[in-house]
Amino acid sequence: MFTFILLLSIFICLLLIYLLHIYRCYSFFEQLGIKGPRPTFLLGNLADFIRTKRISMSIHNWTQQFGHIYGYFEGHTPVLVVSDPDILHEIFINHFSKFHSRRQFPLEDRRTTNGVHLFSATGDQWRRQHAIIAPTFSQLKMKRMLPLIESCVQKLLMKLEENMKTSNEGFDIYKSYKSLTMDLIWRCCFGIETDMQNDPNDPYLKRSQDVFARENSTYLATILAIFIPELQPIWLRIHCWMNNIKTQLRYLLPMGEKLIADDPNEWLKNNVSYFIEQALTSQKNKSDYNENIIKSPDLLQLMLDATLDTDFGELHQHNASERVLSINEVKQNIYLFMIAGYETASTALAYITHALATHPEEQKKLQDHIDYYLGDRHDLDYEVMHKMNYLEWFIQETLRMYPITSIIINRECSEPIDLPGLGRIHPGTKVTLDMYSLHFDNDLWGPVDTKTFYPERFATKRHAAAWIPFGVGPRKCIGMRFALTEMKITIIRLLQKYTVLPTTVKSDDDLELVELVTISPKEVPIQLQQRRNG
Ligand code: HEM
Numbered sequence: 001m002f003t004f005i006l007l008l009s010i011f012i013c014l015l016l017i018y019l020l021h022i023y024r025c026y027s028f029f030e031q032l033g034i035k036g037p038r039p040t041f042l043l044g045n046l047a048d049f050i051r052t053k054r055i056s057m058s059i060h061n062w063t064q065q066f067g068h069i070y071g072y073f074e075g076h077t078p079v080l081v082v083s084d085p086d087i088l089h090e091i092f093i094n095h096f097s098k099f100h101s102r103r104q105f106p107l108e109d110r111r112t113t114n115g116v117h118l119f120s121a122t123g124d125q126w127r128r129q130h131a132i133i134a135p136t137f138s139q140l141k142m143k144r145m146l147p148l149i150e151s152c153v154q155k156l157l158m159k160l161e162e163n164m165k166t167s168n169e170g171f172d173i174y175k176s177y178k179s180l181t182m183d184l185i186w187r188c189c190f191g192i193e194t195d196m197q198n199d200p201n202d203p204y205l206k207r208s209q210d211v212f213a214r215e216n217s218t219y220l221a222t223i224l225a226i227f228i229p230e231l232q233p234i235w236l237r238i239h240c241w242m243n244n245i246k247t248q249l250r251y252l253l254p255m256g257e258k259l260i261a262d263d264p265n266e267w268l269k270n271n272v273s274y275f276i277e278q279a280l281t282s283q284k285n286k287s288d289y290n291e292n293i294i295k296s297p298d299l300l301q302l303m304l305d306a307t308l309d310t311d312f313g314e315l316h317q318h319n320a321s322e323r324v325l326s327i328n329e330v331k332q333n334i335y336l337f338m339i340a341g342y343e344t345a346s347t348a349l350a351y352i353t354h355a356l357a358t359h360p361e362e363q364k365k366l367q368d369h370i371d372y373y374l375g376d377r378h379d380l381d382y383e384v385m386h387k388m389n390y391l392e393w394f395i396q397e398t399l400r401m402y403p404i405t406s407i408i409i410n411r412e413c414s415e416p417i418d419l420p421g422l423g424r425i426h427p428g429t430k431v432t433l434d435m436y437s438l439h440f441d442n443d444l445w446g447p448v449d450t451k452t453f454y455p456e457r458f459a460t461k462r463h464a465a466a467w468i469p470f471g472v473g474p475r476k477c478i479g480m481r482f483a484l485t486e487m488k489i490t491i492i493r494l495l496q497k498y499t500v501l502p503t504t505v506k507s508d509d510d511l512e513l514v515e516l517v518t519i520s521p522k523e524v525p526i527q528l529q530q531r532r533n534g
Pocket residue numbers: 118119120130189336337340341342344345348404405408409410468469470471472473475476477478479480482483
């Protein structure tokens with residue numbers, strides 16, 4: 001009886017806290033005078049989301065209904081949605097010091113003792129990590145990476161030739177791009193040669209793909225964490241327990257390994273640790289740490305050079321300007337780069353190829369452009385590649401029309417601030433944006449209609465916050481230069497040899513999109529036709 005009364009009291013207290021929060025949140029938008037899907041905040045949001053199955057589409061629909069600044073609720077958490085480029089400029093660039101960090105994912109573990117990677121790092125933690133990692137992607141480093149990228153792209157071309165021979169009806173090029181971009185990350189960022197492009201069952205490749213697949217078992221914990229964020233540590237713990245139980249069952253039950261999949265995140269993190277430990281041990285022994293490792297000043301090396309032979313406790317004694325990392329931070333970042341660089345870049349390449357297949361005139365123009373600059377030259381010069389405007393515009397136009405990572409671009413306010421056109425923003429306020437509204441705004445991108453694929457629109461200078469596939473401000477994508485370089489080389493080599501033809505997907509309407517963290521096509525089936533001079 002006593003236990004029952006205790007549990008009931010706890011439940012009532014929690015309910016009261018929840019209702020209090022809801023009241024506070026209502027007044028939050030009211031004070032700002034901001035409209036939004038408020039009255040329907042609980043069921044309305046959820047219903048709309050279930051209908052579209054795409055959060056970025058729900059957000060876009062609400063922008064059309066409520067305008068360029070509005071608010072919505074995730075559970076009882078108010079989120080400001082902004083797609084006015086001037087206000088975005090204020091928040092993401094001018095007042096970065098007060099909006100330096102992203103909001104926490106529902107089941108994200110930000111306990112610093114475990115190490116936090118660059119994407120989740122906040123404030124000084126982020127500045128310290130950014131200073132160490134950013135030089136990996138300098139122009140000079142990119143020039144040095146060119147031959148490595150080239151050799152991975154050559155492997156892709158061989159794979160494509162095999163695919164052409166074995167499938168007359170065409171094939172899904174997206175799969176090949178996934179292996180390519182993973183291979184590229186390992187080669188260029190970790191200095192490790194792999195056979196991923198020939199082995200679709202490579203465990204790292206498979207687990208990285210699984211990270212982006214829908215995992216039903218995490219749904220409940222995620223939804224609870226969204227609706228009752230105050231208890232996030234509890235949901236996180238339950239989620240970890242469930243994973244542990246799954247892992248135990250996997251090894252205890254007969255056929256367990258076949259029936260129960262392991263947690264890809266944990267698998268990757270555990271195996272990354274093993275790799276670094278090996279690298280560190282061998283480094284100490286002053287011998288080659290792995291016969292497959294090519295010694296170069298890559299990301300892994302830069303991070304290991306900055307690693308203190310110490311635990312995280314001691315790291316706190318160093319200030320933000322010191323370039324040091326804890327070993328856990330290195331592990332977290334290896335994991336981050338493995339998944340962040342692979343999925344986004346392969347999806348971008350998939351969309352570019354879809355754009356080529358469905359816009360034959362623009363494809364011909366791009367082929368002529370590449371021929372003009374390169375002919376069938378086999379050496380690629382970084383400076384020449386830089387001059388190839390139409391190639392750049394083609395990629396930019398694709399990323400404008402097919403947003404990939406809309407919902408991850410957000411910031412959390414850390415200090416009170418008065419913003420023109422918005423009023424007082426309080427610490428803890430979450431701000432996100434609507435990439436679709438920005439990228440399809442005719443006032444920002446006209447006069448040619450924004451629904452038309454027209455790379456030349458990038459010849460005109462546009463608003464600094466109008467094109468944001470890589471985010472905006474000091475915290476935009478750190479791998480942008482690397483991504484653009486790998487995409488350019490891949491497209492150059494592909495179009496020097498082939499013309500891309502559509503098969504079953506003949507227009508955007510035929511392209512089935514799936515949204516989780518990224519918005520990606522289910523597949524991009526195409527055919528390749530050998531060019532006469534290819
Ligand atoms: C077409 C390919 C890519 C797209 C569209 C993309 C997009 C993005 C976006 C939108 C963000 C968030 C920016 C913001 O909040 O303002 C981001 C962050 C990030 N991206 Fe990318 N990305 C791509 C490729 C890559 C690659 C190849 C790498 C690694 C080599 C990478 C590593 C990262 C990292 C580490 C962050 C966190 C940066 C920070 O918080 O300082 N991305 N990316």
